[in-house]
Amino acid sequence: MVYELTEQKKIGLGLIGFGIFFTFLAILLFFDRGLLALGNVLWLTGVTVLLGVRSMWNLFTNRGNYKGTLLFLLGLFFLFVRWPVIGIIMETFGCFLLFGGFWPTVRVFLCQIPGVGWIIQFLLW
Template sequence: MISITEWQKIGAGVTGFGIFFILFGTLLYFDSVLLAFGNRHKLKGTSFFLGGVVIVLLRWPLLGMFLEIYGFFSLFKGFFPVAFSFLGNVYNIPFLSELFRRLQGTSSMV
Protein backbone atom coordinates (compact mmCIF):
# COMPACT_ATOMS: atom_id res chain seq x y z
CA MET A 1 0.00 0.00 0.00
CA ILE A 2 1.19 3.50 -0.78
CA SER A 3 1.92 5.64 2.25
CA ILE A 4 0.51 9.17 2.13
CA THR A 5 2.15 11.95 4.10
CA GLU A 6 0.22 14.52 6.10
CA TRP A 7 1.00 17.23 3.52
CA GLN A 8 -0.47 15.06 0.75
CA LYS A 9 -3.62 14.52 2.81
CA ILE A 10 -3.97 18.27 3.33
CA GLY A 11 -3.34 18.89 -0.36
CA ALA A 12 -5.96 16.35 -1.38
CA GLY A 13 -8.48 17.91 1.01
CA VAL A 14 -7.84 21.45 -0.22
CA THR A 15 -8.03 20.26 -3.84
CA GLY A 16 -11.33 18.53 -3.10
CA PHE A 17 -12.74 21.70 -1.55
CA GLY A 18 -11.56 23.70 -4.57
CA ILE A 19 -13.19 21.35 -7.06
CA PHE A 20 -16.42 21.34 -5.03
CA PHE A 21 -16.61 25.13 -4.89
CA ILE A 22 -15.81 25.52 -8.59
CA LEU A 23 -18.58 23.10 -9.52
CA PHE A 24 -21.00 24.68 -7.03
CA GLY A 25 -20.20 28.16 -8.35
CA THR A 26 -20.76 27.01 -11.91
CA LEU A 27 -24.13 25.55 -10.97
CA LEU A 28 -25.14 28.78 -9.23
CA TYR A 29 -23.91 30.82 -12.19
CA PHE A 30 -26.37 29.09 -14.50
CA ASP A 31 -29.30 29.34 -12.10
CA SER A 32 -32.07 31.17 -13.97
CA VAL A 33 -33.36 33.04 -10.91
CA LEU A 34 -29.93 34.36 -10.03
CA LEU A 35 -29.27 35.32 -13.66
CA ALA A 36 -32.56 37.20 -13.86
CA PHE A 37 -31.91 38.91 -10.53
CA GLY A 38 -28.40 39.95 -11.54
CA ASN A 39 -29.36 41.23 -14.99
CA ARG A 40 -32.65 42.90 -14.12
CA HIS A 41 -31.14 46.40 -14.01
CA LYS A 42 -28.94 45.68 -17.06
CA LEU A 43 -31.67 44.40 -19.33
CA LYS A 44 -31.11 47.10 -21.96
CA GLY A 45 -27.39 46.37 -22.35
CA THR A 46 -27.91 42.62 -22.34
CA SER A 47 -30.60 42.82 -24.99
CA PHE A 48 -28.50 45.06 -27.24
CA PHE A 49 -25.47 42.79 -26.89
CA LEU A 50 -27.36 39.56 -27.57
CA GLY A 51 -29.36 41.24 -30.33
CA GLY A 52 -26.08 42.27 -31.93
CA VAL A 53 -24.88 38.66 -31.82
CA VAL A 54 -28.09 37.54 -33.53
CA ILE A 55 -27.75 40.28 -36.18
CA VAL A 56 -24.17 39.19 -36.89
CA LEU A 57 -25.34 35.60 -37.28
CA LEU A 58 -28.02 36.82 -39.70
CA ARG A 59 -25.21 38.22 -41.92
CA TRP A 60 -25.40 41.90 -41.01
CA PRO A 61 -21.97 42.15 -39.36
CA LEU A 62 -21.47 45.91 -39.30
CA LEU A 63 -24.82 46.68 -37.70
CA GLY A 64 -24.45 43.73 -35.34
CA MET A 65 -21.01 44.86 -34.18
CA PHE A 66 -22.29 48.37 -33.50
CA LEU A 67 -25.14 46.93 -31.43
CA GLU A 68 -22.70 44.69 -29.54
CA ILE A 69 -20.38 47.62 -28.82
CA TYR A 70 -23.29 49.71 -27.51
CA GLY A 71 -24.49 46.80 -25.38
CA PHE A 72 -20.96 46.21 -24.05
CA PHE A 73 -20.55 49.83 -23.00
CA SER A 74 -24.04 49.84 -21.51
CA LEU A 75 -23.33 46.69 -19.50
CA PHE A 76 -19.93 47.73 -18.16
CA LYS A 77 -20.40 51.48 -17.74
CA GLY A 78 -20.17 51.10 -13.97
CA PHE A 79 -16.86 49.25 -14.23
CA PHE A 80 -15.02 51.74 -16.47
CA PRO A 81 -14.36 54.36 -13.74
CA VAL A 82 -12.87 51.65 -11.52
CA ALA A 83 -10.63 50.37 -14.31
CA PHE A 84 -9.47 53.86 -15.28
CA SER A 85 -8.72 54.82 -11.69
CA PHE A 86 -6.67 51.63 -11.33
CA LEU A 87 -4.74 52.45 -14.49
CA GLY A 88 -4.16 55.96 -13.18
CA ASN A 89 -2.74 54.60 -9.91
CA VAL A 90 -0.75 51.73 -11.43
CA TYR A 91 2.48 53.63 -10.84
CA ASN A 92 1.94 53.31 -7.08
CA ILE A 93 2.11 49.50 -7.18
CA PRO A 94 5.69 48.48 -6.30
CA PHE A 95 6.30 45.68 -8.82
CA LEU A 96 4.44 47.29 -11.72
CA SER A 97 5.99 50.72 -11.20
CA GLU A 98 9.49 49.21 -11.38
CA LEU A 99 8.52 47.24 -14.49
CA PHE A 100 7.13 50.34 -16.19
CA ARG A 101 10.24 52.34 -15.29
CA ARG A 102 12.44 49.71 -16.90
CA LEU A 103 10.29 49.47 -20.00
CA GLN A 104 10.11 53.23 -20.26
CA GLY A 105 13.89 53.60 -20.14
CA THR A 106 14.64 50.95 -22.78
CA SER A 107 12.33 52.19 -25.53
CA SER A 108 13.99 54.14 -28.32
CA MET A 109 12.82 55.43 -31.64
CA VAL A 110 16.04 54.50 -33.49
Protein backbone atom coordinates (compact mmCIF):
# COMPACT_ATOMS: atom_id res chain seq x y z
CA MET A 1 0.00 0.00 0.00
CA VAL A 2 1.54 3.27 -1.14
CA TYR A 3 0.57 6.62 0.32
CA GLU A 4 0.92 9.72 -1.81
CA LEU A 5 2.02 12.84 0.02
CA THR A 6 0.59 15.91 -1.65
CA GLU A 7 1.76 19.37 -0.72
CA GLN A 8 -1.29 19.87 1.48
CA LYS A 9 -0.58 16.66 3.40
CA LYS A 10 3.06 17.68 3.83
CA ILE A 11 1.97 21.02 5.29
CA GLY A 12 -0.47 19.23 7.61
CA LEU A 13 2.21 16.82 8.81
CA GLY A 14 4.60 19.73 9.37
CA LEU A 15 2.04 21.61 11.44
CA ILE A 16 1.33 18.49 13.49
CA GLY A 17 5.06 18.04 14.05
CA PHE A 18 5.47 21.65 15.20
CA GLY A 19 2.44 21.29 17.46
CA ILE A 20 3.91 18.21 19.11
CA PHE A 21 7.30 19.93 19.41
CA PHE A 22 5.85 23.03 21.10
CA THR A 23 3.75 20.89 23.44
CA PHE A 24 6.82 18.84 24.40
CA LEU A 25 8.83 22.04 24.90
CA ALA A 26 6.06 23.47 27.08
CA ILE A 27 6.09 20.35 29.25
CA LEU A 28 9.87 20.62 29.63
CA LEU A 29 9.48 24.25 30.66
CA PHE A 30 7.15 23.37 33.54
CA PHE A 31 3.85 23.51 31.62
CA ASP A 32 4.18 26.96 30.08
CA ARG A 33 0.64 27.97 29.11
CA GLY A 34 1.63 30.02 26.07
CA LEU A 35 3.58 27.20 24.47
CA LEU A 36 0.84 24.70 25.32
CA ALA A 37 -1.75 26.90 23.63
CA LEU A 38 0.49 27.37 20.59
CA GLY A 39 1.12 23.62 20.39
CA ASN A 40 -2.61 22.90 20.56
CA VAL A 41 -3.45 25.44 17.86
CA LEU A 42 -0.73 24.11 15.54
CA TRP A 43 -1.73 20.50 16.17
CA LEU A 44 -5.43 21.11 15.54
CA THR A 45 -4.65 23.15 12.42
CA GLY A 46 -2.35 20.42 11.13
CA VAL A 47 -4.91 17.67 11.64
CA THR A 48 -7.55 19.82 9.94
CA VAL A 49 -5.27 20.49 6.95
CA LEU A 50 -4.28 16.82 6.77
CA LEU A 51 -7.79 15.36 6.99
CA GLY A 52 -9.87 18.22 5.63
CA VAL A 53 -12.48 20.34 7.37
CA ARG A 54 -15.43 18.04 6.69
CA SER A 55 -13.59 14.88 7.77
CA MET A 56 -12.33 16.62 10.91
CA TRP A 57 -15.86 17.81 11.76
CA ASN A 58 -17.23 14.30 11.18
CA LEU A 59 -14.49 12.83 13.36
CA PHE A 60 -15.23 15.11 16.30
CA THR A 61 -19.03 14.90 16.01
CA ASN A 62 -19.33 11.17 15.33
CA ARG A 63 -21.52 9.52 17.94
CA GLY A 64 -18.87 6.93 18.78
CA ASN A 65 -16.24 9.61 19.40
CA TYR A 66 -18.14 11.72 21.92
CA LYS A 67 -15.99 10.55 24.84
CA GLY A 68 -12.77 11.49 23.06
CA THR A 69 -14.16 14.82 21.92
CA LEU A 70 -15.41 15.65 25.41
CA LEU A 71 -12.09 14.72 27.02
CA PHE A 72 -10.11 16.72 24.47
CA LEU A 73 -12.27 19.82 24.84
CA LEU A 74 -12.23 19.56 28.64
CA GLY A 75 -8.46 19.30 28.44
CA LEU A 76 -8.35 22.52 26.41
CA PHE A 77 -10.61 24.17 28.97
CA PHE A 78 -8.36 23.13 31.85
CA LEU A 79 -5.33 24.47 29.98
CA PHE A 80 -6.95 27.86 29.67
CA VAL A 81 -8.08 28.01 33.32
CA ARG A 82 -4.49 27.40 34.44
CA TRP A 83 -4.58 23.71 35.32
CA PRO A 84 -2.14 22.51 32.64
CA VAL A 85 -1.24 19.10 34.09
CA ILE A 86 -4.86 17.96 34.26
CA GLY A 87 -5.47 19.51 30.82
CA ILE A 88 -2.60 17.65 29.17
CA ILE A 89 -3.66 14.34 30.71
CA MET A 90 -7.24 14.78 29.54
CA GLU A 91 -6.16 15.88 26.05
CA THR A 92 -3.87 12.87 25.72
CA PHE A 93 -6.61 10.41 26.63
CA GLY A 94 -9.02 12.25 24.33
CA CYS A 95 -6.58 11.98 21.42
CA PHE A 96 -6.09 8.28 22.02
CA LEU A 97 -9.85 7.76 22.02
CA LEU A 98 -10.39 9.95 18.94
CA PHE A 99 -7.53 8.67 16.81
CA GLY A 100 -7.28 5.08 18.08
CA GLY A 101 -8.57 3.69 14.79
CA PHE A 102 -5.79 5.39 12.83
CA TRP A 103 -2.85 3.60 14.47
CA PRO A 104 -2.67 0.70 11.97
CA THR A 105 -2.58 3.21 9.11
CA VAL A 106 0.09 5.27 10.85
CA ARG A 107 2.17 2.14 11.45
CA VAL A 108 2.04 1.18 7.76
CA PHE A 109 3.02 4.74 6.78
CA LEU A 110 5.94 4.82 9.23
CA CYS A 111 7.20 1.44 8.04
CA GLN A 112 7.57 2.88 4.53
CA ILE A 113 9.96 5.66 5.62
CA PRO A 114 13.40 4.57 4.35
CA GLY A 115 15.57 5.25 7.42
CA VAL A 116 13.04 4.55 10.12
CA GLY A 117 10.93 1.79 8.59
CA TRP A 118 13.21 -1.14 9.37
CA ILE A 119 13.58 -0.01 13.01
CA ILE A 120 9.83 0.17 13.45
CA GLN A 121 9.36 -3.23 11.78
CA PHE A 122 12.02 -4.69 14.08
CA LEU A 123 10.34 -3.24 17.19
CA LEU A 124 6.74 -4.06 16.25
CA TRP A 125 7.12 -7.56 14.82
